[in-house]
Every structure is written in C-alpha cells, then in structure tokens.
Amino acid sequence: MKLIHYLSISVFCVGISSTEKVLPANYAEFEDRGQPNPVVQAKMSRDCPQTSYEFSDREQTTNYIRVKTPIPDLEExxxxxxxxxxxxxxxxxxSYATRHQQNDFILLINPASHIGIWLLGSYVDGHPTFATNIEYHICVTTFTRTGYSYIFVNGQIEDVLPGSRVGVLSGGGVMILGLDQDVMGGGFQAAESAQGKLSNFMLWRRALTFEEITQMSLDRCHCPSDYYITLQHSEVELEGGATALVPHSCAP
Incomplete structure (x- = not known):
C-alpha cells in the first residue's frame, strides 16, 4: 500500500525547506545539456476550458474520473x-499507469501534507505543504529524460525534485483522477483515494514557461492554448460519486 511508503520517505525530508534551496528562474539550469532549449510559449487563450469536480467521500474505491483522451509517449x-x-x-x-508500470506518473499529497511524485516507478517527496480547505493553484512540470520535476504553487516555483529514473513516459496507459491504480485501470485501495475539489485540470505535452504558469494562477480564464487534456464532460468518464460542479464563469 503506497501510503505506508509515502510516510517512510517523508521522514527523510524533515527540515528541508524551499528557502534552503536556490530555486531557478527558468529551466535552463537543469535542462540545458548542450541541446536547444526545449521550452516554447504558446498564445494565451481567454477561452480556457472551465471545469470543476468534487470527490466528497473518503476511504472508497469507486469515485474517480477516467480521462478518455489517448496518452502518447511523453518526454516532457x-x-x-x-x-x-x-x-x-x-x-x-x-495516477497514470501502463501495462508494464503501475507507477508511471502519480501526483499526490501525502499524509505529511507534502506533495509527492512517482515517475517511472520512482518516488520523490517535495517540500511544499498544503492545508485543508484552502484552494491552491498547483502546476508540476516534468522532464522525463532528466528526471527533474518542478513544483509551482500559486504561480511561484517552490521546489525542484530530481528523479532517480529517466526515460520516456510510455503512452497507451490509463489516466485517472482521484484514485491510485495498482494495476492499469484498477486495483484501487480505499486509503489511496482523494477527498477534495479539482478545478481546471489540464495537461500540456511540453514544459510551460514560468511566465505562463504565473499568468494562469492570476487569472483562471487564461491558459496556453496548446493544452492536450482537459476535463470537459465529453473527454472524461465519471465513476461512482465523482461529481461535476458548476465551474467558474469567464463571461464578461
């Protein structure tokens, strides 16, 4: 059960704070390996898809959102x-799982209230902490070829996490919001469920710039127009008690 694993790892992160790290102003410090800078910037759209869902029940294995959009191979x-x-x-x-790896990519907030990331079967614990009943804008950018993940909270870079495994995030798997998969598309455990509200979840097949992330945190109606996954009703399957809420309105 992964929550036990989360607890064991978080012990080694006690005393580490983002103020003790030199946080970068861009990705070049860690991602520049003599190759052209992979970071591009798209037009910011005022028509950012507005979605909102709630997982109201705790300790269950039936409430989740399954993304219908096919997942391609991803390097960032x-x-x-x-x-x-x-x-x-x-x-x-x-949680994103494939037939060969159940922990290909997982984002979680562990029992110590820290953000945690599984990438290619390897777990790393981040510093930012999250209180209950407070809405946060969270972005995570991951470069699978170097293993680095960048955590942004409310538009600001808060941590850079090195992964111990690198490679390509294989496509063809299943992406689920609200539950962890111990096998692709299933194997749910009640202790590994979410209880909360998730709005405007989106995925891009590239690293968003720091500026793009900051702009989104300041205005939820704006987002880079080249998003690949959103949680619009036609693009997801709601299971169990996962509930669609009335989203934020961007009407003038």
Missing amino acids: LTVCGWYTRYTTSGDVWL
Whole structure:
C-alpha cells in the first residue's frame, strides 16, 4: 500500500525547506545539456476550458474520473489545476499507469501534507505543504529524460525534485483522477483515494514557461492554448460519486 511508503520517505525530508534551496528562474539550469532549449510559449487563450469536480467521500474505491483522451509517449509534460483538499490523510490527485508500470506518473499529497511524485516507478517527496480547505493553484512540470520535476504553487516555483529514473513516459496507459491504480485501470485501495475539489485540470505535452504558469494562477480564464487534456464532460468518464460542479464563469 503506497501510503505506508509515502510516510517512510517523508521522514527523510524533515527540515528541508524551499528557502534552503536556490530555486531557478527558468529551466535552463537543469535542462540545458548542450541541446536547444526545449521550452516554447504558446498564445494565451481567454477561452480556457472551465471545469470543476468534487470527490466528497473518503476511504472508497469507486469515485474517480477516467480521462478518455489517448496518452502518447511523453518526454516532457506540465499538469496544472486548482485543488482544495478536505482531509489530512493523503490524497492521490492523479495516477497514470501502463501495462508494464503501475507507477508511471502519480501526483499526490501525502499524509505529511507534502506533495509527492512517482515517475517511472520512482518516488520523490517535495517540500511544499498544503492545508485543508484552502484552494491552491498547483502546476508540476516534468522532464522525463532528466528526471527533474518542478513544483509551482500559486504561480511561484517552490521546489525542484530530481528523479532517480529517466526515460520516456510510455503512452497507451490509463489516466485517472482521484484514485491510485495498482494495476492499469484498477486495483484501487480505499486509503489511496482523494477527498477534495479539482478545478481546471489540464495537461500540456511540453514544459510551460514560468511566465505562463504565473499568468494562469492570476487569472483562471487564461491558459496556453496548446493544452492536450482537459476535463470537459465529453473527454472524461465519471465513476461512482465523482461529481461535476458548476465551474467558474469567464463571461464578461
């Protein structure tokens, strides 16, 4: 059960704070390996898809969102969303599993209230902490070829996490919001569920720039127009008690 694993790892992160790290102003410090800078910037759209969902029940295995959009091979990605957690027990926000690896990519808030990331079967614990009943804008950018993940909270870079495994995030798997997968598309455990509200979740097949992430945190109606995954009703399957809420309105 992964929550036990989360607890064991978080012990080694006690005393580490983002103020003790030199946080970068861009990706070049870690991602520049003599190759052209992979970071590009798209037009910011005023028509950012507005979505909002709630996972109201705790300790269950039936309430989740399954993304219908096919997942391609990925070497870099950014996921963003507004998240409010209702419990301190730990939340699995996103899980992506393939037939060969159940922990290909997982975003969670562990029982110590820190953000955690599984990438290619390897776990790393981040510093930012999240209180209950407060909405946060969270973005995570990951470069699978170097293993680095960048955590942004409310538009600001808060941590850079090195991964111990590198490679390509294989496509063809299943992406689920609200529960962890112990096998692709299933194997759910009640202790690894989410209880909270998730709004404007999106995924891009590239690293968003720091500026793009900051702009989204300031205005939820604006987002880079080249998003690949959103949680619009036609693009997801709601299971169990996962509930669609009335989203934010961007009407003038």
